[in-house]
Amino acid sequence: MGAAILDLDQPSKVLYRTRDYLLTPELVYETAGFVPNVVFPCATLQDAESGRIAIYYGAADTCTGVAYAHVDELVKYIKNNSELAPGDSENYRG
Numbered sequence: 001m002g003a004a005i006l007d008l009d010q011p012s013k014v015l016y017r018t019r020d021y022l023l024t025p026e027l028v029y030e031t032a033g034f035v036p037n038v039v040f041p042c043a044t045l046q047d048a049e050s051g052r053i054a055i056y057y058g059a060a061d062t063c064t065g066v067a068y069a070h071v072d073e074l075v076k077y078i079k080n081n082s083e084l085a086p087g088d089s090e091n092y093r094g
Helices: 071-080
Strands: 004-006 014-017 039-047 052-059 063-070
Touching: 004 071, 014 071, 052 071, 063 071
Parallel strands: none
Antiparallel strands: 004 014, 039 052, 052 063
């Protein structure tokens, strides 16, 4: 699972896209199951007061997991570890 930050006014413009994964199958329940070596986000919840995000994800099509992050840290990580891909709004940085 990766992440991207889109332009608020023109969401078809990708401003930042992680070059590496934020979440990748590593644990047994993520690497062994109906569809092994797969994790995929299903839903997120954010606590506005604390800035904490809960990311619920499927693991190997067998289990459900939850990962936590903080908005400020996540945005900083995405911006510092970004690389536009072919088809993104190349050379666009707002």
